[in-house]
Amino acid sequence: MSQIYLAGPFFSDEQIDRVKRVELALDANPTVTDYYSPRQHQKTDNPEFTSPWAAEVFQRDVNNVTNADIVLSIIDYRDEDADSGTAFEQGMAWVQKKPIIVLNERQFPVNLMLSESLTAYITKADDLMMYDFNETPPLPFTGELF
Incomplete structure (x- = not known):
């Protein structure tokens, strides 16, 4: 039973x-409980x-990254780069030695700091x-690095 933190941008439709x-997908996954x-x-x-x-949203999100067992990081953002908040949360997870699952559906080139810190890379x-x-x-x- 693992707590997953879902990092990702939600600024556009x-x-x-x-x-x-x-x-x-997480709701349908039998290995995900929360x-x-x-x-x-x-x-x-x-x-x-x-x-x-x-300040309140920041502290809540930081606490939830800290309390999570796994971070699932959606790096599809814009201008073929990851959202800075998502990258921050992924960095926190790496420092805390948590598994990092990265989703990049648009499959744009990935910054080496994100590619080198991930546990699993998923494109769908x-x-x-x-x-x-x-x-x-x-x-x-x-994929392609930068």
Whole structure:
């Protein structure tokens, strides 16, 4: 039984759709019992996009990365690069020696800091339905680096 932290951008309709498809894949995966998706936890008692809101969301997300056993990092963002917040969370996971599962559906070139820190590299959200999150088998990065 592992707690998964789902790191990924959800700023556009395409990104929200991708995160929702990943959530559905995790729901369907028999090795997943629990996951935390920041997309579902943006509300605070403070107005959105204010400093108090940002401080609360930041602390909540940092606590959940720290408490997670695994980080699932969606690196599809824009301009063929990962979202900076997602990269920050993936870096936290690496420092804490947690398995990092990376999803790159658009298969754009990947920064070596992300490719070298991952445990498994996946290019289709549907493949997450069958990935063994208990054993976290390695799936090496394949693709173009920068």
